[in-house]
Amino acid sequence: MRADAQRNRDRIVEVARALFRAKGFDAVSMDEVAKGAEVGAGTLYRHFPAKESLYDAVLEAWAGKVNAAVDRALSLDGSAREQLLTWLTDYAAMLTEHKGAAARITAALGDPGSPFAAKCTTYLNANQRLIDGLDSALRPGVEAMQISRLVGGMAAVADNSELPADAVASMLAVVADGLLAP
Amino acid sequence: MRADAQRNRDRIVEVARALFRAKGFDAVSMDEVAKGAEVGAGTLYRHFPAKESLYDAVLEAWAGKVNAAVDRALSLDGSAREQLLTWLTDYAAMLTEHKGAAARITAALGDPGSPFAAKCTTYLNANQRLIDGLDSALRPGVEAMQISRLVGGMAAVADNSELPADAVASMLAVVADGLLAP
DNA sequence: AACTATACGGAGACACTCTCCGTTTGGCAA
DNA sequence: TTGCCAAACGGAGAGTGTCTCCGTATAGTT
Known part of the structure; x- marks a missing residue:
């Protein structure tokens, strides 16, 4: 160039x-x-x-933070629920850091032709690593795509409605409990 | 006129x-x-x-279906989980019936000035009736707004990505389990 | 210094939402 | 029936976007 x-x-x-x-x-x-x-x-x-x-x-550099966040959550000294909640919170925070990003990235999750395809792969891999790390603590059959969509959806709502952190936290708590084994 | x-x-x-x-x-x-x-x-x-x-x-007439759906769910002869899941499924299905509706209505949930304000009130009331009906089966502190946002977010994702019914069902199952008392 | 591939700029094509205002018409009163 | 006018109509065009085309300028090489 x-x-x-x-x-x-x-x-x-x-x-x-x-x-x-x-x-x-x-x-x-x-x-x-x-x-x-x-x-x-x-x-x-x-x-x-x-x-x-x-x-x-x-958003380039910012996508790299994702892997750091999943590492941090997994190395946390606490229950599986705490680890999961930490990750979900960080993940949602990163998605809402830029207004409009959550909805766009989540919408692109299944579309390889999107400009965000690379970021989607990063996200999915991060969630997969989390699933592997938490292992049997999660309900059986949970997939990375599912977690990505659940949190992406929450982040998009939070972003659109400009929700305060505690409203987001209470929704993520519901999702986290739902993701843990019954 | x-x-x-x-x-x-x-x-x-x-x-x-x-x-x-x-x-x-x-x-x-x-x-x-x-x-x-x-x-x-x-x-x-x-x-x-x-x-x-x-x-x-x-969307006028269609909003009236909401109350019928919550009645149907509450009168169902089954566990609280089944009732809740029935409602969430019906609710999400109504939101995704028209492309783009879920995101719009969910975004308008807290905005009294929106053209959708009347519909938002209907939704919130329906969710409140569900909470009252299911009573102590739900986790403490659950609010109508919270359920509306959770399901609205899921419906918006499903709508955007044109997800098949089973993908939506598995996400709603996570949400439902999260909403039930631990 | 000359040459050429590369990059630049901005006018304008095209698509949208929404407004303004001159024209037409439904419905009523005489 | 006829005449009136408030109510309703239609469509040109203002304003705001995204994105393209192509004549012009320049970086880097010979």
């Missing part, structure tokens, strides 16, 4: 990150990003062929 | 119902509805000041 192209790309992602964090996916226009990064619309769209691709680039 | 206005309104709702059912909220344009009902855009917007108001009108 040419040096000017790299510079522009970096600046675009930086500006977009700030805007998305402040206003959420829908409320940010591509024009706004282009103006902020001082590039033309054409340049913006050559780097990121769709708005979702730009969003994906913005 | 003048007779021609009534006729137009009825035709608009009828056309919109068919379109929304077939394509979902986002994929239907107001122009399309106007063309289909053979009215101008101005007429459409006089009857329904926003697209969501039209959607609300389309």
